Amino acid sequence: MLKEIRQQIIASIWQDYRxxxxxxxxxxxxxxxxxxxxxxLDHLAIIDLPGPHTGIKELxxxxxxxxxxxxxxxxxxxxxxxxxxxxxxxxxxxxxxxVLPQIVAADFRLHEMPEEVRTIILKYxxxxxxxxxxxxxxxxxxxxxYDVNAANExxxxxxxxxxxxxxxxxxxQEFKTVREYNELIAWVLVFGRKPNHFTLxxxxxxxxxxxxxxxxxxxxxxxxxxxxDGGVIKGGVHTGIEQGSTAGTPETILLADGSVEIPTxxxxxxxxxxxxxHPVLWNDYFTGFVANHAxxxxxxLYTAE
Numbered sequence: 001m002l003k004e005i006r007q008q009i010i011a012s013i014w015q016d017y018r019x020x021x022x023x024x025x026x027x028x029x030x031x032x033x034x035x036x037x038x039x040x041l042d043h044l045a046i047i048d049l050p051g052p053h054t055g056i057k058e059l060x061x062x063x064x065x066x067x068x069x070x071x072x073x074x075x076x077x078x079x080x081x082x083x084x085x086x087x088x089x090x091x092x093x094x095x096x097x098x099v100l101p102q103i104v105a106a107d108f109r110l111h112e113m114p115e116e117v118r119t120i121i122l123k124y125x126x127x128x129x130x131x132x133x134x135x136x137x138x139x140x141x142x143x144x145x146y147d148v149n150a151a152n153e154x155x156x157x158x159x160x161x162x163x164x165x166x167x168x169x170x171x172x173q174e175f176k177t178v179r180e181y182n183e184l185i186a187w188v189l190v191f192g193r194k195p196n197h198f199t200l201x202x203x204x205x206x207x208x209x210x211x212x213x214x215x216x217x218x219x220x221x222x223x224x225x226x227x228x229d230g231g232v233i234k235g236g237v238h239t240g241i242e243q244g245s246t247a248g249t250p251e252t253i254l255l256a257d258g259s260v261e262i263p264t265x266x267x268x269x270x271x272x273x274x275x276x277x278h279p280v281l282w283n284d285y286f287t288g289f290v291a292n293h294a295x296x297x298x299x300x301l302y303t304a305e
Contacts, residue, residue: 005155009066009155010100023246027200033221038200039205040099043104044197045197048107050108054128059193072084074289074294082107083105085102085105086102087102087103095280120170121185132158140154172256186262196301197245197297199268200270211233224246227247230299231296237273242270248265262303263303265301268297
């Protein structure tokens with residue numbers, strides 16, 4: 001039953017993202033016009049503020065209770081950003097098309113921030129309620145034994161925690177102070193745990209022979225601009241993976257006492273190189289992440305200011 005719960009939770013988060021992200025809608029519409037099926041999802045990224053009840057530990061604990069397993073960790077020094085990636089416990093040995101997207105969970109190193117920024121972050125993250133991790137772990141054990149009520153409660157509680165921002169909106173000045181130091185932290189301060197991007201598995205699409213082919217489709221058929229930071233394509237066969245993304249489009253976002261322009265999200269594209277001549281299973285492809293690529297891809301959330 002836990003697998004079905006995982007599927008429901010990811011599907012719900014994805015639908016919310018699809019409805020709020022114009023890039024996703026435009027890409028899907030153009031693919032449908034070309035009679036191409038929407039590709040499988042490769043991963044999604046959820047970043048939390050560090051605080052007494054928030055952060056990567058809580059996120060990892062919750063996803064672990066649902067049946068995901070931590071498969072690696074890394075760090076982005078420029079953004080003081082720690083991240084881990086988790087895959088379904090039964091990913092290996094499962095056809096690549098059937099595996100749920102990996103979860104990239106992340107937060108930031110408070111002790112490396114300037115005092116002024118650290119004070120603002122703690123002011124807001126300290127207002128978050130205690131994590132429901134313990135309750136989720138208990139409910140997951142009951143749901144694994146086919147307790148339908150526990151399964152429903154588990155799904156609702158998890159979605160409530162992952163979709164929300166548990167602290168008030170900052171002031172424009174607080175936002176600008178944080179953004180001047182680290183634009184990614186400023187984004188999380190405003191949007192909370194909302195996924196900042198979903199990633200499409202282009203290597204599983206028979207209609208495209210390379211990631212560059214898909215990029216051409218996005219630019220010429222869809223009409224979307226791509227992220228050029230570090231090159232349009234980050235990586236290559238030597239790293240096991242190629243990544244690219246749309247350039248985030250700034251939108252007017254209301255804060256506590258005014259408004260700012262911030263991209264609300266973007267879409268990433270990934271090409272995972274195969275490990276053997278006839279890949280079928282999830283682990284027949286490169287399954288990890290490369291920090292330098294992630295550092296460049298996440299620039300899609302940055303403004304041009």
